[in-house]
């Protein structure tokens with residue numbers, strides 16, 4: 001038999017290149033790289049470029065652009081994308097059989113593995129198409145009467161705020177949005193502001209585990225425990241948190257949690273999940289109605305009609321890739337990349353870093369402003385001159401550039417970004 005080793009021995013490097021065309025061993029390479037650094041401190045591995053080169057090669061990217069908006073959605077590693085395509089091909093042979101009978105039932109494996117990673121019972125986890133859908137199931141499915149109040153922040157995600165605003169217009173509930181400084185003085189300050197806004201009418205607290213605007217992490221457990229003590233439900237927007245930095249559901253204590261999987265888990269685009277604490281399942285209405293007999297079944301939130309099985313089944317490969325790196329090593333590398341540009345730019349007198357850099361407060365996401373230069377212009381200049389993608393954040397209370405690298409980002413890309421920012425700060429934009 002013509003083995004891989006024999007092939008490489010006879011053809012050398014050219015063979016390795018050709019091999020990539022008909023066999024992807026990137027997951028094996030990731031696991032092998034992790035075996036080599038087993039036992040090393042994540043902070044040390046974060047600076048080990050030999051290790052991260054193995055991760056970088058697992059993606060098929062356009063390296064002529066520097067993509068620092070992985071917070072929007074991230075490319076999947078090749079192994080995930082190939083699985084997605086494979087499942088689509090299988091589905092199309094005869095969708096009613098191959099998709100519905102063969103692939104769809106395997107979503108239970110994905111549910112089990114996601115639940116293990118998140119730290120909940122699989123019967124508390126519904127697979128959704130994104131964080132918006134997950135959160136809207138909770139936001140629109142909780143019974144509220146006119147005058148009942150929801151407390152949130154003015155830095156929560158626009159679509160989620162719009163969802164509550166629609167209930168204000170449609171049903172006469174009340175919405176109270178608190179403000180908080182960026183960066184905040186402390187975790188306690190964040191908790192005190194949210195908990196301090198509670199009134200006798202408050203029925204729900206809605207806030208982000210980590211904000212998309214500056215990457216601020218919230219003291220979720222402290223807030224949720226206190227809300228629970230007062231009989232208030234908690235909806236936590238974890239769109240950016242899951243598979244970004246380490247935590248388990250037991251460290252949150254929330255009632256509902258919605259996340260995207262196409263951001264930090266690197267799963268196919270159009271994937272997310274909703275966690276519903278078991279005691280809340282029967283009283284939460286699904287967004288797309290289900291039979292009464294399903295009232296206590298988490299699957300009632302998945303009654304969305306015909307949809308591709310490929311997207312949610314390929315989450316399994318994304319979980320394998322994620323486990324291959326390991327969440328501690330991943331978070332350490334993401335902080336290392338973020339600190340590399342943020343510590344450098346933070347020295348500059350015209351730069352304002354809106355993100356607190358200590359690990360309890362943030363991870364991969366950072367927000368920086370060049371004072372005196374409109375953020376929109378900075379973003380345009382980065383793209384025109386350097387082919388760098390970053391996200392403009394213009395909030396009523398501050399503005400800046402959101403920068404989100406991912407595990408495939410190279411140091412050269414980070415340094416190019418930092419140098420470009422220094423050049424813009426020094427010369428301005430005419």
Ligand SMILES: Cc1ncc(COP(=O)(O)O)c(C=O)c1O
Nearest residue numbers: 130131132133157212237239260
């Ligand atoms: C904080 C936050 N919540 C919710 C969402 C919505 O996520 P999705 O687009 O996956 O529905 C996003 C998207 O960026 C987000 O940043």
